[in-house]
Amino acid sequence: MAGHRAPAPGPVDPVMDAPPDHDVVGGIDDRLESLVGLHSVKGSHYAQFRGVEQRLSRVVDALDRISRALVQTAEGPENLVLSVVRAAQEHLGAEWVVFALCDGELDRTGPRHLMMTQDGTILAFEGVQMARAPRHLPADVLNRLNDILRNQMDRLTRPVVDDHHLHVPVHLDGRVVGGLSAWTPPHTPVDSSDLVVMRILARQAAVALLNAALLEESRHQLTRAEHAYAQASEQARDLAARNLELERTQRELSAAMRQRLVVEERERIARELHDSVTQSVLSAGMQIEVCRIDAEPRTAERLEVAGRLTRDAVEQLRSVIYALNQSPTVSELSLGEVLDGLCSMHMPADLETEVRVVGRPRDLPDDVQHAILRIAGEALFNTAVHAEASTARLTLSYGDHLISLSIDDDGDGDPAHMRKVLRAATLGDLAGRHRGLANMATRATELGGGLRIRRSRLGGVRIGVEIPVTGATGSGTREAT
Numbered sequence: 001m002a003g004h005r006a007p008a009p010g011p012v013d014p015v016m017d018a019p020p021d022h023d024v025v026g027g028i029d030d031r032l033e034s035l036v037g038l039h040s041v042k043g044s045h046y047a048q049f050r051g052v053e054q055r056l057s058r059v060v061d062a063l064d065r066i067s068r069a070l071v072q073t074a075e076g077p078e079n080l081v082l083s084v085v086r087a088a089q090e091h092l093g094a095e096w097v098v099f100a101l102c103d104g105e106l107d108r109t110g111p112r113h114l115m116m117t118q119d120g121t122i123l124a125f126e127g128v129q130m131a132r133a134p135r136h137l138p139a140d141v142l143n144r145l146n147d148i149l150r151n152q153m154d155r156l157t158r159p160v161v162d163d164h165h166l167h168v169p170v171h172l173d174g175r176v177v178g179g180l181s182a183w184t185p186p187h188t189p190v191d192s193s194d195l196v197v198m199r200i201l202a203r204q205a206a207v208a209l210l211n212a213a214l215l216e217e218s219r220h221q222l223t224r225a226e227h228a229y230a231q232a233s234e235q236a237r238d239l240a241a242r243n244l245e246l247e248r249t250q251r252e253l254s255a256a257m258r259q260r261l262v263v264e265e266r267e268r269i270a271r272e273l274h275d276s277v278t279q280s281v282l283s284a285g286m287q288i289e290v291c292r293i294d295a296e297p298r299t300a301e302r303l304e305v306a307g308r309l310t311r312d313a314v315e316q317l318r319s320v321i322y323a324l325n326q327s328p329t330v331s332e333l334s335l336g337e338v339l340d341g342l343c344s345m346h347m348p349a350d351l352e353t354e355v356r357v358v359g360r361p362r363d364l365p366d367d368v369q370h371a372i373l374r375i376a377g378e379a380l381f382n383t384a385v386h387a388e389a390s391t392a393r394l395t396l397s398y399g400d401h402l403i404s405l406s407i408d409d410d411g412d413g414d415p416a417h418m419r420k421v422l423r424a425a426t427l428g429d430l431a432g433r434h435r436g437l438a439n440m441a442t443r444a445t446e447l448g449g450g451l452r453i454r455r456s457r458l459g460g461v462r463i464g465v466e467i468p469v470t471g472a473t474g475s476g477t478r479e480a481t
Contacts, residue, residue, distance in 0.1 A: 105177035109213035285310035359398030387411025
């Protein structure tokens with residue numbers, strides 16, 4: 001063996017030439033095992049690789065089924081649960097799969113339970129449209145379903161893994177809300193990857209069911225909101241109709257009140273004409289007739305003419321009284337037009353009258369309209385009887401929160417004297433005389449307003465009244481007479 005040369009050193013294969021305890025061998029085996037699950041690179045590695053490849057393929061298929069199950073969330077909880085159960089059954093090739101929620105958990109979603117057989121038949125006792133009622137369930141399946149539904153989960157709060165059986169609890173917010181169980185045939189054992197798949201399905205099912213419950217609650221809230229909105233809209237329409245009816249009723253009442261006030265004023269004038277003026281003219285005619293009997297012929301002739309004139313005057317007064325007693329229709333007249341009618345009643349033919357309306361006319365409360373018309377009637381009567389005026393002007397002004405009326409004349413009245421008369425009448429010193437001014441002032445103050453007497457720009461007297469007004473309804477028109 002002397003002189004024998006060792007072969008020249010060549011490339012060294014780290015796998016074939018390294019000694020069994022060399023670090024390189026251990027490092028390569030560890031890396032290979034971490035990637036494909038192989039424990040050795042020797043002759044048995046092919047069988048191991050095939051087994052790992054099959055497991056990886058099953059996991060990939062399971063993930064695909066999980067993704068297909070999750071996209072069913074938008075189609076409703078029933079389709080979602082069905083997809084989860086079908087994914088578990090297809091992955092395990094299971095003879096039976098049970099998914100159930102505990103009583104009292106996720107009350108706003110369903111179905112509460114669902115089962116599937118190996119041939120894909122869907123079973124449920126209630127609450128699932130696409131399922132039929134089971135007749136003959138294996139004892140293990142029926143007992144598991146009852147345990148989950150009745151929340152008897154003492155031994156089921158953790159995963160159960162047997163050779164041909166898997167159970168995983170369904171957790172939500174740290175509590176068990178249901179369970180997912182499967183039973184495989186004798187020739188199909190379960191392994192650790194199957195437990196991972198089942199856990200993923202259970203977790204995603206819980207989250208998806210919660211989302212479905214929240215979506216259902218949102219739909220209920222939206223439905224309630226739409227119902228409430230519909231009710232509110234109906235109430236608003238009903239309220240608007242009632243408001244229109246109230247406004248129409250208010251206008252009718254105001255028109256009736258104006259009608260009544262005009263009628264009362266005409267009747268009052270007619271009574272005064274009958275009781276005072278007519279009686280005075282009749283008395284004058286009688287005195288003329290008495291004097292004519294004893295008078296000289298020439299004087300008697302003149303007295304006869306005077307008597308005839310007084311008789312004509314009485315007839316005219318009776319015609320006026322009759323006309324005043326005929327009630328006119330003023331229901332459609334505005335307040336300004338009614339005031340204009342009052343002027344025509346009170347004013348002598350040789351007295352010019354004018355009514356002005358300033359601002360936006362609107363319906364006023366009955367008591368305010370009543371006071372305005374009564375005050376205007378008193379003032380106009382005083383002007384016609386006492387002022388010896390040639391012009392009278394009424395101005396009705398509508399403010400935002402105030403209604404005012406002024407009666408001006410160019411007569412010979414003295415505002416200072418009238419204020420003294422008003423004070424005396426207010427104190428009760430006139431024994432019933434000159435109560436007109438006091439009545440006007442009382443009507444204004446009873447409504448929170450006031451009456452003022454001062455010199456008018458026309459040269460005579462101005463009587464001004466202001467009354468606060470709240471809650472009046474605008475008519476949207478502007479009036480001028």
